[in-house]
Amino acid sequence: MLSGRRVLLIIGGGVAAYKALDLIRRLKERGAVVRCVMTDGAQQFVTPLSAAALSQEKVFTDLFSLTDEADIGHISLSREADLIVVAPATADLMAKAANGLANDLATNILLATDKPVLMAPAMNPRMWGHPATRRNxxxxAGDGVLFVGPNSGTMAERGESGVGRMAEPLEIVAAVESALAGPGAAPAAQVGYQNVIYQGQGAAPPAPGFGRLQPQGPLTGLRVLVTSGPTHEPIDPVRYIANRSSGRQGHAIALAAAQAGAHVTLVSGPVNLPAPPGVHVVHVESAREMLAAVEVALPADAAVFTAAVADWRVAGAAEEKIKKQGGGGAPSLNLVENPDILASVSRMKAGRPQLVVGFAAETEKVLAHAQAKLARKGCDWIVANDVSPESGVMGGDRNTVHLVTAEGVEDWPTMGKDEVARRLVARIADALARGGVKAGGKRGGGGQSGAAS
Incomplete structure (x- = not known):
């Protein structure tokens, strides 16, 4: 997605500057051309030589360089990039940029650029929460600058924790990809962001005046709830029951909905994926935790349940690791059924989303099982896919799905999971514009909500 795209990375003077080196590597892995500018403060934490070795490009540090500035270098640097990323964006850098100050190379570039700017703040929690930083x-954000993070966690200062950690490199990469989105998704510079991207694991709610990623699109002003990934049901402190799901399809749907203008809450089981930019992520482990998070996230205009929720859990998980007894045979596990999240939401008498979409991951009789699930759950649509071992869907990048509704079945061609997400979100937007849809079947019980990898 980033092949040939030019990213100018401004590295600010904070402890998180070491993460910028990994960010260079991650961007290069995806084909981006990365050039670096380092402030004086940044050079106290990492060296220009390290950034140059990783980027394979010259690193710029001096506003008054006799060679670089002979041709007004800060102007060419500010215009030649497709996107400028500031990571870490310190309180000082943000303050200077917000007030139009330009006393070094980095701030001159930010003042002279006509390209989109993405900032990844990193600072002490009290600095992040200070009214001056909030105003800046x-x-x-009002000037069109995009933000990713900050996250919540432990700080470099002993005993300090809170919101202020720089977003992880892969989270920043996802935000870069969103800002430079190709055909099928509006680029960040053109979608008219109204406020900052606010995301991050465990991040506190935004302060007044802060919002999430709000591009203008067919879902502008609407709320969308998405579940994603597997659930882990503990057997003992080290073992659990789970489904094989990477969460890629659910995360892609959440991102596509955010790019279409929705306020998106993503309730995610344990996955190895960055938080989609512009999406509020709630991390859970078990099915019961997921149901509780879904209930808190409601009301919503549409809900898409892609999570591969475990159907059963152990009635009483052991408090200590279950030890193997020589010759004693396998332990007996008493299983009980987990709550059915899709059916619970579909049956709601008050506060039910206008559109409830479930996923059916099947290994055989895909359409028959999906149609039965549509009637049994009482949801509006089922997205059915074949997850048999030979399909390669679980953990893969492509998917072949069928949209099952009360009106019939639509067979979609095999496509990437991002394209499946955009196509589904477009259908959701069209349905909501028409006032929702008629529920696909009777309210009823049954197994879990299905799954998407």
């Missing part, structure tokens, strides 16, 4: 961030 709001001013930058």
């Amino acid at each position: 961030a709001a001013a930058l």
